[in-house]
Each structure stands twice: as structure tokens, then as C-alpha cells.
Amino acid sequence: MAVPAAASVRDANRYRPAEVTGLADLLDRQVRERPDARALVVTGERVHLSYRGLAFLAEDVAARLGGAGLRPGDAVGLICANTAEFVVGLLGAARAGLVAAPLDPALPGSQLSARLMALGARAVLLDPSVPGVSPLPVPPAWPLRVDVSRAGTAAVVLEPGVCEVSQGGGAAGELSDRDALVLFTAGTTARAKMVPLTHANVAASVRNICATYELGPGDATVAVMPFFHGHGLFAALLASLASGGCVLLPERGRFSAGTFWDDMRAVGATWFTAVPAIHEILLDRSEREYPGPQAPPLKFVRSCSAPLNTATQRALERTFGAPLLSAYGMTESSHQATSEPLPQRGALRQGSVGRPTGVEVRVVDRGGHACPVGVEGEVWVQGPTVARGYLADGDESARTFVDGWLRTGDLGALDEDGYLSLTGRIKNLINRGGEKISPEHVEDILAGCPGVAEAAVFAVPDGVYGQRVGAAVVVREADGVGREEILRYCRDRLAAFEVPDRLELVATLPYTAKGGLDRKAVQSRYAP
Template identity: 70%
Template sequence: MRSRSTRRARRSGCTGAPPPGLALDDALILSTAGTMDQARLVPLTHGNVAAAVRVLCTTYELGPRDATVAVMPFFHTHGLVAALLATLAGGGCVLLPAGGRFSADTFWDDMRAVGATWFTAVPAIHEILLDRSAGEHPAPLAPPLRFARSSSAPLNTATQRALERTLGVPLLSAYGMTEAAHQASSEPLPPPGTSKHGSVGRPTGTRIQVVDPSGQACPPGVQGEVWVRGPSVARGYLADPAATVRGFGEGWLRTGDLGHLDGDGALFLTGRIRNLITRAGDQVSPEYVEDVLCGCPAVAEAAVFGVPDERHGHRVGAAVVLREGEDAEPAEIARYCLGRLAPFEVPERIQVVPALPRTAKGALDRQAVQLRFAR
């Protein structure tokens, strides 16, 4: 007897056999971003997706009066689950840009056309909107926004505050991953909670713990690996049992992210374990150094990487994109970092580049960064 999954695949015209490990309740198979290692297939059940959508509707109080512009692609959970399904589940309206993707040239026209009350995007899009806000933000004819949202990559605190001033509404940082059907935590709408800039908020429909290398829970303020569990978390990866064993266990998703919880349960992320750069025995978080670099007034974007070095193992390198109209030398940017970073964290080599490589979702493509700039 053929499985229901196989019959669905054949009816849809797919001639190949479905991946092994599918279950009858699977609704979606999505790929992880693969920004630093091999992308993997994640099966999400109807229950996973429904739980994720309910959490998003509840967290942001989405209802029939809400509308958004879908600037994130639908082949990842950010665009599909957060922008599209959650808005429609709340009874709201979603406008698809004419070109099928984000365009800074048409974004505010689209937002006004649909009467957008919120939007969600990666930090790279927020940076673009901020850089172009002086000439393009339509105040006082802006759409009736309640809030904006950022996810899928770390959001620089300076950008967050500046864009909040421009938009006149909160810009909420959220944390998620494909394996959890997108959102695991988020800053809250004000009221009832007060956002903590620099954090990705508190768990939303999930349990989050931070653990040390032995798997023991870390006390507040102590860095460790972030683990997530809840009804939206997938059961594992398709056709990759070794990765499933490494990433899932006893109901927990081992995210590979580094961070800490504060005394109120707010989560602060500091980077990815596999991204750490080892320099003469010290470990450097690229994400943390990038956050400091982006605080430099002339810098719009930054990518930090390890440069192979026979003596130290690695040296710290950085590629930066300057803000429009700004002119800064690498030595000037390095001086900005002094006192803000430990000496071993300060990039020894800084390159000013016109653009950084990004994935289709808009996240920094660290594999491409390493290949392009670390030679």
C-alpha cells in the first residue's frame, strides 16, 4: 500500500520518490538557510505550523484590521509563516509586491496602498529603509503602523533605535529558526511588557534554556548554548539521522546559538558556536564584533571572518559597507573599535566593500564571505 505522501507526490506530477522519513501529518518540507554549513531538509507537521501561527497571532495581536506587505520570500518560514499565514489566520490582508520581492523603490507605496499596520523583515532590509528614510519615508502620510518586526539575523541596536524614531512605532526583535517553524521568542508589544534593546525577548509558545557543554542549565547572565522545545519544534531532519542526533534530543532542539537569559527570562544572543573564531586561544564571536562595527557612524553593514594565520590560528578580519555619503578609512574604523572591544577582538584587517554577499532570504552568507574576503 502506497503512503499518502507518495500518492500526493505522484498526483502533483513529481516523478521521484519522496525523501525517506516523511510522516502522514507532514505539511511542509523546508530547507535550512545553510549560511555556514550544509542546508538540511526540515519536515514540519500540520501541528507544528498551526502552533507557530497561533503564537504569532497571539504575540502581535493580529486581527482582521491588520495588513502587511510580504517582503520576505515564501520558501522560508519568515515569509511563509510569519508574514503570510499569521496575517491571513488573523483575518488580515497581505499585499505581494509587484516584482514578487522587496523593492525599496516601491515599499512605501505598497505599504500605503494596503494600509499596512505592521511588517517583518531581515535586518538588511531595515538598514536599507533607514538609509533611505530621509528622502523616502512618507511621514506625515505614513501607513497606520502599530509595530515593525525584525528576525532571521541579529539586529544592530543602533539601527533598531534609529528606525523606531523614524517610524514612530516599536521595532521588535524576534528569534526563530526553520526547525521551530520560525518564532521561538520575541520582544513584546508595549504594553504589557517593556522591550529590552539588545535582547530577542522572552519565549513565545516555547521553553528556552541555556546550557553549558555538559548539558546543565546555566544561571542567569552566564553564556551557553540555546535549547528550545515546544509544539512548533520539528522532530528532526529528513534523511540525515546523524544531524538529527546532534541537533535534537529528549524533546529539545539544540540550536547551536550562543546566548544568555537574564533574571526576567529575556534572551540575549551572542553568536553561533560554529562561527567562533579562535585567535591564539581566545574565542571571538563574529556577530558581536559586527554589532560594534555597525555602531560606527560611517558603517552600514559589516561581516567578520577568520583569516588563517600560522602563528595565531586565525586573525580577525572584517568587510564593511559604508553608509551612503560617508567616507571612512579602515584605520579610522579600527580606532572606533578600540575600547569597545577586547584587544584580541579588534579586526586586524578591514576592507571597505560595495556590498556583502547574502542568501536568498537576505541573511549574511558567511560561506561566501569567507571565500571572498578571507584570502
């Protein structure tokens, strides 16, 4: 008996758990079952690249890397924007058994080389269209281009003279063919830590993300966050490909608020994920640019990598007509550790980052004992997504990874249903005469003040109290809110010792490449 067409569509779009064991087989199920389905939409002309075509390109790169003398467990760098070159280079390295280390292409060449040398990368796959990167002093760079025709056919171009590889060394001696990735934490060259993630870590993370949001072949998204950090890499790219969905890579490989909604409509997006700063940008521009009824209907919107204030969350949900789900994770936990569930799978809790997704989460006191429900402590995470430690940094590994638990350095509390609420970072706390103040809490209050677009709270050195509270605030020009109005709003909602002693109105705030508030830059700019 023939299956009705409508039933076939429902079956194709029904959620099925992702079947992956790591990066190397990420595409296998889709190539086997849906080879001609679109995997990526690329270039300014929005060309569709199928799963079969993407797998072919990855195999081509894998063969060339192996032919150059690279062997399973060797480390290679990957310096690209969110382009087809990144995806093909990453998957090609994985299929060759190599360990890929994505890096921020905006870093100076000297810093890129320093990180690659510390890792012991034997070569680096480099998109030559990235400005200001080439040439790198070390290691040997392999210029990689993916030429995609309007018909969706593609070919890999590795430019002449790319067969050289370095001797390696560095931290790569701690890697094996069980490892898939090395991600660098945010920080300067000296302080950025190298996090090795195994294929098992990657697979567990991808499966958890797909299951949390019930991602499937009917889903599509636009790559907003950079792939050299876990947020964009795991949540947008890998989870989409593992579930059979589609990812649009914006022109020139970077987010543009001006083309975002056109991109969303072009791919038929059902969701997207971003940091709060980008959500704020989209919200501020929504009156001019949000297409309203012409926008694709969204199942949900996701926010991660920094706290999202309640006022912004409510405004986004009203504007986009979809639930906004907050998630929480770290590089060391292969990105996601908790998330709010889809509305049909659980309640949304105001101020929460949701429940654990495939890991165990506990909140502990200074002695390492579990805190009672509702009591603040440090958030610890344990499970199959947690890394084994840092490369070439035994002391920091011993401090951060304890008996299989990742000590996140974040403060939070669990409620009676296991939902986690974050209250700040331990290292960010302001000590005003013995009163411990969370900058994140004060920022959340400031962001709720009518007319305030963004806020950053920092410690101001003080001879009497040790530290006082400072704030840099960006206001919306059209609202004309002033300093005294903002302070009155704070006095009505904060304890007296939490109200900023210094409040400056500024044009913009500095952000890291990952999209989070750059607190070091804020401190140096406004605290003196």
C-alpha cells in the same frame, strides 16, 4: 438593542486567538465569518482577493491534484515567487492532504531537481512566469497560473498535460498525512537539510505569532520576505491569514525598496517584518522615500533571521515612529521561538530577542546542564513547534534533536525575567590564540560607528595565533569615514584581541536568499 457602529468596529478589530489546526483549515474561520473581507492584494494593479475567493481557488487546485492520482501524504514541490500562485498552490496542496515543499525559484534547475528527487516529490507546482526555472528535468512540472480580474474574481489555470506524476521514493517514505510542509534549510544541494513540519507544528507556530503581536482582522502587511523560508511564510503570510488580516504581494512577487512605501499605503499596513539587511536599506533610503505623515501608522515593526544592531534599531524607531520588536527562530522550530512583546505587554530590552513564545527555552553548558542567569551557553528549544528531526539524515537528527530539545547551535544567555540575548553562532567563533571571539559582537560594534552601513567579520588564518580577526565594511559615501577612524572607534569599545587585524572597505556584502549574511561567501572572498 442595536450595537453602535463604533462598538461593532472595535469588536471586529479586537484580538481573538487564531482557530487553526493546520494548513488545511487556515481560512475556514474567515470564510465562515468574513467571506468577503480581503485576504490578499495582488498584481501590479493591486487587486483585492477575498477569503471566499481564495478558498475557492484552493479547493479547485485540491480537486485537480486529487484527480491526478496524488494521495494524502504524497510530497509536491512548490516553485513560485511571493505571488497568488504560491498561496493558492500551498493551500490547495494542504486541502488535498499533500505535503508541500516550497523551494527557492532562484536556484539553478539542476539544484531544484536534486532537492525534489531527494525528497521524492511526485510533482511540482510551478509558476511559469518565474524566469530560468522551466523546464525541470524531474519531477513532472504542473504550470500553475492564477488569473485575477480587476473586479477581484479569479480562476486557476493548469496548463494541458499536467496529469503526470512520478513514482516518488526518496525521503517521502518518512512522511504521512499528519505532515504539512517540508522546508529546506539554507545551504548547498548536498548540505541543505529537509525539515518536516506537521500540521500541529504549523498551527502552534501560527497561534504563537498571532498571540505575540495580537494580530487581527484590522491588521495588514506587505510580504517582504520570501515565502520559501519560515520567516516570510509563517510570520507574514500564514499568521496574517489565520488572524483575518490582509497581505499585499508586491508586483512580480518580490520586495522592492522603490515601491515599498506605496505598497504599505495601498494596503493600509499596520506592521511589517524583515531581516536587518532590508531594514538597513529602508533606513538608508528614508530621507528620499519615507512618506512621513502620509505613511500608514504602524503598531510595530518586526526584525528576525539575523542580529539587528542597536544603532539601526534606534534609528528605525525614530524614523518610523513605531517600536521595533526583535524575534528569534529557526526552520526547525517552525520559525518563531522568542520575541520582544508589544510595548503594552512587557518591557523592551536592548540587545534582547525577547521571551519564549509558546515554547520552553534554556541555555546549557557543554555538559548539557542549565547555565545560571546571565551566563553564556548554547540555546535549546522545546515545544509544540519543534520538528521531529530531519528527513533521511538520522545522524544529524541525533546530534540536533535530543530528548525533545532542539540544539540550535546559537550562543546566548537568559536574564532574570527570561529574556534571551544572543551572542553568536558556535560554528562562527574565531579562535585567536585561545581567545574565543564572536563575529556578531564585533559586527554590532562596527555597525555603531558613524558612517558604517554594514559590516561582516570573519576569521583570517594565521601561523602564530591560528586565526585573526578580519572585517569587511561598507561605508556610506556621504559620511566619508575612513579605515583608521573605524579602527579607533573599535579600540575604544572592544578588547584588544577583538579589534580587527585586517579591515577592508568594500562596496557591498553578499547575502543569502533568506536575507542573512552569507558568511561562506565572505570567508572565501576576503579571508585568503
